Amino acid sequence: MLTLRQLKYLSALARHGHFGRAAEDCAVTQPALSMQIRDLEKTLGVALVERRPGEVTLTDAGREIARRGDEVLAKSRDLLDFARHRGRPLTGRMQLGLIPSLAPYVLPKILPDLQARFPDLRLEVRETQTRQLLDEIKSGALDCAMLALPVQESEIEATHLFDDPFLLAVPAGDRREEAARVAAHDIDQSRLILLEDGHCLRDQALAFCATAQRARPNGPSTGGMAFGASSLATVMQMVANGYGITLIPQIAADVELRDDRVTMLRFEEPQPGRSIGLVYRRTSPRKQDFAALCDVVSRRLGTERRAG
Numbered sequence: 001m002l003t004l005r006q007l008k009y010l011s012a013l014a015r016h017g018h019f020g021r022a023a024e025d026c027a028v029t030q031p032a033l034s035m036q037i038r039d040l041e042k043t044l045g046v047a048l049v050e051r052r053p054g055e056v057t058l059t060d061a062g063r064e065i066a067r068r069g070d071e072v073l074a075k076s077r078d079l080l081d082f083a084r085h086r087g088r089p090l091t092g093r094m095q096l097g098l099i100p101s102l103a104p105y106v107l108p109k110i111l112p113d114l115q116a117r118f119p120d121l122r123l124e125v126r127e128t129q130t131r132q133l134l135d136e137i138k139s140g141a142l143d144c145a146m147l148a149l150p151v152q153e154s155e156i157e158a159t160h161l162f163d164d165p166f167l168l169a170v171p172a173g174d175r176r177e178e179a180a181r182v183a184a185h186d187i188d189q190s191r192l193i194l195l196e197d198g199h200c201l202r203d204q205a206l207a208f209c210a211t212a213q214r215a216r217p218n219g220p221s222t223g224g225m226a227f228g229a230s231s232l233a234t235v236m237q238m239v240a241n242g243y244g245i246t247l248i249p250q251i252a253a254d255v256e257l258r259d260d261r262v263t264m265l266r267f268e269e270p271q272p273g274r275s276i277g278l279v280y281r282r283t284s285p286r287k288q289d290f291a292a293l294c295d296v297v298s299r300r301l302g303t304e305r306r307a308g
Helices: 004-016 018-027 030-044 059-083 103-117 132-137 199-212 233-241 251-258 287-307
Strands: 049-050 055-057 092-098 121-127 142-150 154-171 193-194 228-230 246-249 264-268 273-281
Touching: 004 018, 004 030, 004 059, 004 092, 004 154, 018 030, 018 055, 030 059, 055 059, 092 103, 092 287, 103 132, 103 251, 103 287, 121 228, 121 246, 132 142, 132 154, 132 273, 142 154, 142 199, 142 287, 154 251, 154 287, 193 199, 193 233, 199 246, 228 233, 233 246, 233 251, 233 264, 273 287
Parallel strands: 092 121, 092 142, 193 228
Antiparallel strands: 049 055, 142 273, 154 246, 154 264, 154 273
């Protein structure tokens, strides 16, 4: 008989493409996971995976069954959530995802408030890129996630949390340092340092720069992106050492501005930036919990910004 456990293992295998990593994700041994996949193939009477040394590829049937299985897993998770969370908000387990350009800066601000107001909440945090977060929300592996909006997914609902302006980080002594505001079209793309491919912050910065360069008085820049880094801390060290400039979200500025060799400049109006929201499945019964979480985030960050 087909089981939810088998669907969970197939979903992990589809995500990781590797029996060992899928087993680690599911906290089981690789032989146990492999046996369950074989049992599922026997039950369904169809081959789900192509087994090759070092990697696994799902068959066409396997990909479709994994997709449908994710829908079943999400529905089963919603059923459990409905039964478990009908009382007070934010009690029990909640799995929250965040993108890397938010997690180190938002969590230290909101966790003390969450612990004080909701002592029975058991929060589990997952930090990864946007695409992975959305896939895990749809499969039921995550309850919700904080990331940059908009999200073009019919199964996903979003609540706006706050706007996060971009600042321009330049090496100390830069000619623009004395200016009250910097013009967007002054950005030299040949000196721009960004996060590596896959980070939404990189895509947002590139989109802004493309728009700014079209308005550049002397025409578009022909420079290229010389560097890509995996964290904002790395990017800021490169700026501090004179390798270039970068766009950094305001939410990260206080944490990352730890070096007097870097200066932060604010843009002229309208300031570029990103919109941050909480996203979750439309079918989730935990809307009351998400509203309470949004309230904590909005109050905490809103108060901080007004004080600043």
